[in-house]
Amino acid sequence: MLDKREDRMGVTDVSGDMAGEMEVDAFRRLFPLRFYERHLLESIRPDARPLGKSRDTTVALGAVASADGSALAKIGHTTMLAAIKMEVMTPASVSPDEGCIAIDFHMPAICSPLVRPGRPAEEAPVISKQLTDVILSSGMVDMKELCLISGKAAWMAYLDIYCLDADGALFDAALLSAVAAFSHLHIPAVSVNDEGRVVSVSEEQVEGNSIKEPLNKGKRKLTLSSAPFALTCILHKKYILADPTAEEESIMETLVTVVLDATGRLVSFYKPGGAFLAYTSAVQDCIALTRQRVKELQKILIEAVADMELD
Amino acid sequence: MAGKSSSVAPTTYSPSPTLKKQQRNNQQQPIFKDVDWVRPDGRAFQHCRPAFLRTGAVNSASGSAYAEFGNTKVIVSVFGPRESKKAMMFSDIGRLNCNVSYTTFASSIRGQGSEHKEFSSMLHKALEGAVMLESFPKTTVDVFALVLESGGSDLPVVISCASLALADAGIMMFDLVTSVSVSCLGTNLVIDPITEEESYQDGSIMITSMPSRNEVTQLTLSGDWSTPKIHEAMQLCLDACLKLGEIMRSCLREATSAPHE
Numbered sequence: 001m002l003d004k005r006e007d008r009m010g011v012t013d014v015s016g017d018m019a020g021e022m023e024v025d026a027f028r029r030l031f032p033l034r035f036y037e038r039h040l041l042e043s044i045r046p047d048a049r050p051l052g053k054s055r056d057t058t059v060a061l062g063a064v065a066s067a068d069g070s071a072l073a074k075i076g077h078t079t080m081l082a083a084i085k086m087e088v089m090t091p092a093s094v095s096p097d098e099g100c101i102a103i104d105f106h107m108p109a110i111c112s113p114l115v116r117p118g119r120p121a122e123e124a125p126v127i128s129k130q131l132t133d134v135i136l137s138s139g140m141v142d143m144k145e146l147c148l149i150s151g152k153a154a155w156m157a158y159l160d161i162y163c164l165d166a167d168g169a170l171f172d173a174a175l176l177s178a179v180a181a182f183s184h185l186h187i188p189a190v191s192v193n194d195e196g197r198v199v200s201v202s203e204e205q206v207e208g209n210s211i212k213e214p215l216n217k218g219k220r221k222l223t224l225s226s227a228p229f230a231l232t233c234i235l236h237k238k239y240i241l242a243d244p245t246a247e248e249e250s251i252m253e254t255l256v257t258v259v260l261d262a263t264g265r266l267v268s269f270y271k272p273g274g275a276f277l278a279y280t281s282a283v284q285d286c287i288a289l290t291r292q293r294v295k296e297l298q299k300i301l302i303e304a305v306a307d308m309e310l311d
Numbered sequence: 312m313a314g315k316s317s318s319v320a321p322t323t324y325s326p327s328p329t330l331k332k333q334q335r336n337n338q339q340q341p342i343f344k345d346v347d348w349v350r351p352d353g354r355a356f357q358h359c360r361p362a363f364l365r366t367g368a369v370n371s372a373s374g375s376a377y378a379e380f381g382n383t384k385v386i387v388s389v390f391g392p393r394e395s396k397k398a399m400m401f402s403d404i405g406r407l408n409c410n411v412s413y414t415t416f417a418s419s420i421r422g423q424g425s426e427h428k429e430f431s432s433m434l435h436k437a438l439e440g441a442v443m444l445e446s447f448p449k450t451t452v453d454v455f456a457l458v459l460e461s462g463g464s465d466l467p468v469v470i471s472c473a474s475l476a477l478a479d480a481g482i483m484m485f486d487l488v489t490s491v492s493v494s495c496l497g498t499n500l501v502i503d504p505i506t507e508e509e510s511y512q513d514g515s516i517m518i519t520s521m522p523s524r525n526e527v528t529q530l531t532l533s534g535d536w537s538t539p540k541i542h543e544a545m546q547l548c549l550d551a552c553l554k555l556g557e558i559m560r561s562c563l564r565e566a567t568s569a570p571h572e
Contacts, residue, residue, distance in 0.1 A: 064460050065382050067416045077370035081459060083416040087323035108412055109455040110388035112371050117410040117455065156323040160415045162457070164386060165369045190326050200326045246371065 032251045040239050047245065052289050054231070054243035057297065059176065059304040061184040069185030071304075073177035076245065077167035082177035084159050084185050088198045091147065091154040099146020099154040103132045105161045105174055112166040112246075127171050130270065131161070134259050135178060138228040138267045145222055148190070148215055153198050155187065168245040171257055172230045176297060179227045183305055187220045226261040228268075229297045231290040233258070235276045242289050256283075258290040262298055325420050348499075351507050352381065359491070359503040359551055364472070364562040366479040374480025378472035381505060382462025387473045389480040392450035405447035409435040409454045411469055417461040418506075430456075430466055433529070437470045437490065437519040440528040443483040452482055463505035467492045470519055470529075475559050479566070486521035487559050488528060491551040493517075493544040495536060500544050502551055516541065518548035522556035525549075 028035045028046075039046055049055070055076030064070035067083035074080075091098060105128040107121040115121045135141070146155040159181065161174050188200045192215060234241040236252040249255065254274025259267040266287070271278060278286075354360070360381035369375035372388035379385075395406055411430035415422050434456065442452070454477065456469045467490035474488035494504040494512035501508055509515070514534025520527045532541065 064384075064416055065462075066419055066460050070416070079369075081414075083414070085325070085416050085421045087325050087421065089323040104415070106414075108414075108457045109410060109453070110369060110372070110375070110386055110457045113373075113390045113393070116453075117412070158415070158421055162414055162459075164457070165371055167371060188326060197324075198326045 032247075036236075036248070036251055040236070040241075045241065045248075051239060052242045052292075054293055054296070055245075057176070057300055059180045059300055061180060061304050061308045068188060069181045069183075071177050071180030071184055073173050073180055075169055075173045075176070075243065077165050078169055078173045079163070079165040080161055080170075080173040080177035081164055082159060082161040082174070082181040084157050084181050086185075086187055087156045087158060088148070088153050088190070089156040091151065093151075095143070096151035097147045097154075098143035099156065100143070101136065101141060101146075101157045101159060103135060103159045103161070103178070104128055105131055105163070107163045107166065111163040115166075123170065127174055130171055130257075130268075131174055131178060134175060134228050134230070134268050135159075138226065138259075138261055140179070140224050140227050140261075141182065141222055142225070145219065148198060149192075153192075157185075166246060168247070168249045169232045169243050172232050172243065175228060175230045175259070176301075179224075179229070180301055180304060182222060183224055183227070183301065184308065185222060187216060187222070189216065189220065191215050226263050226265070227298075227301075228259050228261045229290075229294040230257055230259045230268075231286075231293040232256070233286045233289060235274065235278055235282055235286075237276065240282060240285050240289065242293070254278075256286050258286050260287070260290050260294050262294065264291060264294070350501065350505075352505060356499055356501045357547060359555075360505075362555065362558055364475060364559060366475060366562060366566045372476075372480070374476050374478070374482070376472050376475040376479055378468050378475070380462070380464065380468050380503065382460055383465055383468050384459040384462070385456060385465070385468050385472045386459060387454065387456045387469065387476040389452060389454050389473075389476045389482065391452040391480075392447035392482075393453070395449065395451040399451075401449070403448055404444040405442075405449070406451040407435060407439050407442055407444065407454065408451050409438065409456075409473070411456045411458070411466075413458045413461065417458050427465070430469065433466060433531075434470055434473060437529040438473060438477070438488055440526075441474065441484045441486060441488045441521055442477065443485065446483045452477075452480075461506065463507070463509050464492050464503050466490070467503075467517055467519070471555060471559065475562065478559075478563055486524050486526075487556055488519055489522055489552040489555040489559065490517060490519040490529075491548045491555060493547050495534065495540060495544065500540065500547060502547055514540075516544045516548065518545060518552060520549060520552045522549075522553040 058074045060072045063072040064083045068086045070083040072081050105124055107115050107124040109115050109117045148154055190198045191201050193199045233256050234244045234252045235254040254276040257270040261267050363379040365377045368377035368386055369388045372390055374389040377386050409431050411434055454473050458465055470490035493500050493502050493516050494508055495514040496512055514536045517531045519529035
């Protein structure tokens with residue numbers, strides 16, 4: 001008898017603990033906003049981050065062997081794979097000595113339960129446009145470096161960014177992967193064949209002198225000036241939350257994305273509406289947070305490039 | 312000429328392929344016909360590429376897996392069981408919904424990956440025999456695969472990776488599903504072919520099996536085969552499936568024994 005009762009006591013104890021845990025989880029699901037506001041009062045977030053801290057960020061270069069330049073960027077669980085393929089085009093008549101960059105952002109069905117095949121995500125074209133605007137207007141890539149023969153042939157750089165795991169701050173991660181892919185880019189060596197088409201030449205052919213001087217000798221790497229970096233923040237009442245997760249973005253909907261270049265100049269400021277209006281002080285705080293973040297990201301990128309060169 | 316090029320989307324071309332393909336056709340193909348040649352990546356004919364498998368690649372999915380066999384890199388996410396689409400008829404058993412897509416940079420020429428429209432239905436057919444559909448009535452399990460890089464034997468890698476992702480999601484199956492393909496090049500059988508070998512193959516066989524039950528869920532055979540060769544190739548595939556199954560099992564064991572975050 002006694003044993004049995006003890007057993008039962010044991011069981012109730014365990015279920016009691018479970019009930020406590022369940023309550024927090026249920027509260028989080030039923031009243032997500034109150035759950036977050038309770039945390040914000042204590043200046044902490046449910047994943048134990050202070051409000052202004054970004055998640056762990058990693059960059060790995062050269063993830064895709066079939067591309068001319070590629071990078072995998074992770075911010076927390078958010079994962080982006082960017083790859084660049086170089087193709088040859090005839091430059092437009094208005095800018096005969098300039099190449100072109102075509103940027104596309106994809107959210108395949110694997111990245112989030114909200115995306116289904118055949119029904120593209122709403123955010124994807126928005127982020128695609130933002131990335132194009134930021135990368136082209138930042139002047140990171142000198143389009144003249146993409147020229148091969150003035151008026152005849154120039155490079156078209158196809159940059160495709162795939163979201164492999166969507167957990168908030170998609171634009172920040174996408175831009176980081178894009179910048180990293182450009183810093184990994186190796187332009188293929190090419191020369192012109194008898195028919196006037198541009199063809200690639202392999203290293204052996206160049207060394208064996210079986211082919212005349214490649215067209216773009218010494219121009220295999222782009223000089224990247226002042227790369228842009230982004231930080232997205234949530235504005236909620238008086239709080240500013242840096243680098244939000246997908247859960248935070250779905251609960252508190254006022255987002256601000258600041259893009260600064262490596263020298264600290266403002267490239268883009270994007271606040272797509274939202275319930276809270278930003279005071280000048282909040283705008284300045286967001287920019288200050290971004291300034292810190294740019295330093296972190298620059299360091300991460302430099303380390304990734306150094307790692308690559310060691311290998 | 313300059314006037315024409317100012318159109319909205321300038322036509323572009325990849326600088327590499329034309330020249331290379333001619334060279335290959337002239338020089339390399341005869342090598343494959345000889346009895347003695349070395350595979351481009353230095354493997355023996357009956358050696359598979361080293362397999363790297365990892366579960367839990369995508370955090371927002373119910374289950375997921377990443378597979379890397381040489382240059383073939385695949386991610387599969389599993390979502391559900393979740394509500395079926397509104398248009399679906401009532402069903403006592405669960406539904407399996409599969410989709411395979413390619414990144415634009417998966418193959419050496421940009422945007423060629425979309426040619427594999429049949430892979431989605433082949434993945435579905437390969438898995439449906441193994442998944443216990445009656446364990447999730449009225450709901451749908453979505454299996455989405457993305458080929459990050461295509462390096463040959465894409466479909467077998469996708470299928471094996473998908474079954475690992477299903478296991479990671481806790482979807483009940485009779486057994487893990489493993490898949491291996493063999494190409495016939497002249498008189499030789501090469502297992503787990505890379506893209507280059509696939510493009511010169513005379514025939515190809517792909518077997519999808521549940522190794523511990525010794526059952527085949529899918530078998531596709533195409534091209535030029537003789538009966539003894541088919542027997543030999545099937546045996547090769549089934550042996551490799553068995554070994555791949557063990558690797559997948561140990562991957563799942565590692566994932567569960569590793570401390571949770």
